[in-house]
Amino acid sequence: MCSAAIRAGLLEEGTVALLDQVGAGARAHHEGLVHHGVELAFGGARHRIDMHAATGKTVMIYGQTEVTLDLMNARKAAGLTTVYQASEVKPHDFDTDLPRVTYVRTGSATKYLRLQSPAATVFTASAAPASSRRRSRRSSGSIRSAGSAFFRKRRRSAMS
Numbered sequence: 001m002c003s004a005a006i007r008a009g010l011l012e013e014g015t016v017a018l019l020d021q022v023g024a025g026a027r028a029h030h031e032g033l034v035h036h037g038v039e040l041a042f043g044g045a046r047h048r049i050d051m052h053a054a055t056g057k058t059v060m061i062y063g064q065t066e067v068t069l070d071l072m073n074a075r076k077a078a079g080l081t082t083v084y085q086a087s088e089v090k091p092h093d094f095d096t097d098l099p100r101v102t103y104v105r106t107g108s109a110t111k112y113l114r115l116q117s118p119a120a121t122v123f124t125a126s127a128a129p130a131s132s133r134r135r136s137r138r139s140s141g142s143i144r145s146a147g148s149a150f151f152r153k154r155r156r157s158a159m160s
Contacts, residue, residue, distance in 0.1 A: 009064040013057050019067070024074040032062035083113070 011019075011028070019025035036052035038059075052058055075082055086103035088110070093099050102112045 009062050009067060011060045011062055011067070013059070016060050019070065022071075022074060023077075024067075024070040027066065027070055028060060028062045031066070032060040035059050035061060081113075 011032070016025060016028060016032075019028055036058050037048055037050040039046045039048050041047070072082060083103065083105070086105055088102070088104040090102050091099065092102060092112075098114065100112050100114045102110050104110050
């Protein structure tokens with residue numbers, strides 16, 4: 001993965017736990033910076049907010065590009081397909097047990113992906129049907145596969 005800039009990321013404990021559940025959290029724990037609070041600067045002074053004292057929780061500073069790299073590596077290791085540069089992305093049967101997505105890649109015919117669950121793919125608000133928008137808060141990119149089979153399998157094993 002090549003990027004001109006590393007985008008900052010502040011991960012809440014729940015996000016870090018999810019990365020752990022899907023087997024993509026080891027590098028974040030090794031390279032990320034755990035913070036117990038934040039400092040806000042205004043009025044010529046710094047004001048510390050001790051989140052750990054107030055909530056018992058911490059946050060981790062770990063680049064968004066690194067999270068993406070870790071998730072993509074976990075998908076590759078699980079033998080899952082990732083589609084880049086797709087256009088004409090359209091969800092079908094999104095409110096059923098067998099949702100699918102059709103898309104076109106440059107120079108090819110329409111293709112489709114059968115998904116294991118509606119939460120498996122994140123769409124832009126304009127691409128997803130209104131009934132699915134409540135499931136996702138993401139708003140950039142047209143399709144980002146979250147690898148539902150991989151994640152569901154990992155979640156099941158983590159819960160047992």
